[in-house]
Amino acid sequence: MTTPQPIRIGVMGTHSTGKTTLLKRIEMELRAHGIPVARTGRLGKRAALAGLPKMQYHTAASTEWIITQGIADEIAAAARPTPEPIHVVLADRAAWDALAYFHAAQEWRQETPDPLERERLRLLASTQVLKYHLLLATVLDHGLPVESRHDYDARYRALVDHHTHALLAENEIPHQRVTSAPNNQTDAVEYVLQLCLNQATP
Template sequence: MVIGEVEKPVVVAVTGTHSTGKSTFLARLAHELRRVQVQVSTVADLGEQAQRIGLPILRNHTWLSTEWIITKGISDELGAWVHADVVLVDRPVSDALGYYRAALAHRGDRAEPRVMARLERIVRDHSVFYDLLLRTTLDPDIPLGCDKPRDADAEFRSLADHHVAEVLHDLDLPHRLLPADGHDQALEDSLGLVLDRLAGTRDGRP
């Protein structure tokens, strides 16, 4: 798809609470795409990077850390557009907003309406660039992963799951569910959608 003078790649994003298989699913999808000679770029989760520069995350999210993750994520995604046929996004911009809402609920706080409205506007406007948005579903029987620093509070993990889903609903962002036991089918469906979009672009269709 051409937007103005820019060729937009196919963009697939996966959102959801921690330890629900987002990174694993995207790694599998990247592998399958590369097997058929598709050039892929992956935009990684920014939580650890935010933490390294001193920004609070998870239950301590503030509007500042949320806006940094959203705007840095947008920058990283757009930068990846020029290098790939397909861009895979581990945590789209809506994800940070869901975690901020979860943090506020956990603390019993409320965001300033103007701040929340700005964040929601940025998320809504940028999300139109996702060709496929998937939301993982939480299976509480699956333990937290140990490959990266995570919040070990099961209650907050569930709270984040709820608010990530609520953001998609409130902002009316089209998405598909990625159930814990349905990754194989979702992988097949996602691969088919991406290859169809690529074929349409190469055939000159929008």
Template sequence: MSSSVERPVTVAVAGTHSTGKTTFIARLAHELRRDKITVAHVADLGETAMSLGLPLLDNHTWASTLWFITKGISKEIEAWNRADVVLVDRPVADAIGYYRAALVYRGEEPEHDRVIMLESLAKHHSVNYDLLFKTTLDPTIPLGDNKERDSNARFRHLADLHVASVLEDLDLPHELLPVDGHDDALAQAIHFIDGHLSGVAGTS
């Protein structure tokens, strides 16, 4: 996927919570920095949203989803001038997946025009992701205990399903990242990044 905007190589990891996104990105950043590649990390915005009192997880609203998308876009653009590679923990389409999951969880219907606007923003910005992974949920693996998280297994499953459906609906090419597939995905990402930084086409 290409863009006319000059920017670094960008790798994003989507998926429901506690499926290894942050761990994978940390490993990838470590390997790249060891090779003297400058890396910028756009972190998950959940803790920032929580500090601002924005509704999260099964309480997601249209407004909080818009905040996640626009804040995420801003953070990514800020990183473009600071690194050879930008690693994104949750691409902007993730927020729509969580919003859809929250609506299903609450038994509510979306406002069609507002959803179209969110999807248009996410679709147009997502051309800036050169390589996109989507984690796969293993429900036997418990939620992490290193940060405050929702322990609602049903919502976690809904978020996994709806993040996947958003990627398909918006026609965003992506690779699956299973729990036991991090080593292979790491090698794939490094090969992809090395190829792009050296100007070699067709390295996906």
């Protein structure tokens, strides 16, 4: 007997644009409607704990680790043993997200990209595109201050935002943009809820 695959929703975007908060809101709404859901995340922190560089110091190796670990996390989340099967997997940092961070890091460091290495990582990320029922891409709002506890490089943060949306456009990947406007985020949560209610197996 074939087990139905869960709905997979990924989020991507530069840091401190509300990715995790958005997924938490979606998770709460889905659970409130009785839909079993699993959420992945903390890839950047886990990569750092493994001794890999992060943010503007990302390398091809750290990018590959994040992409492959994210894939493994999503597979494990979908197979997680619970009283009932998981119907929705929410991926905090979809596969293309790591690629955007890497491209931004190379530009920030003013490095000349290795075309073969970039293409290898692009192909790796592209294997996941069809697995997502929906991709949400947050948009950087320069008018919103970053919490003082975060010592982010503003130029790098903006570069990640640029490369996130450039990659999605260049590769013609269907996605939904999510801005910082409260109504826009609420609409995104409602859209995901309706998608899951229509497609999730009761």
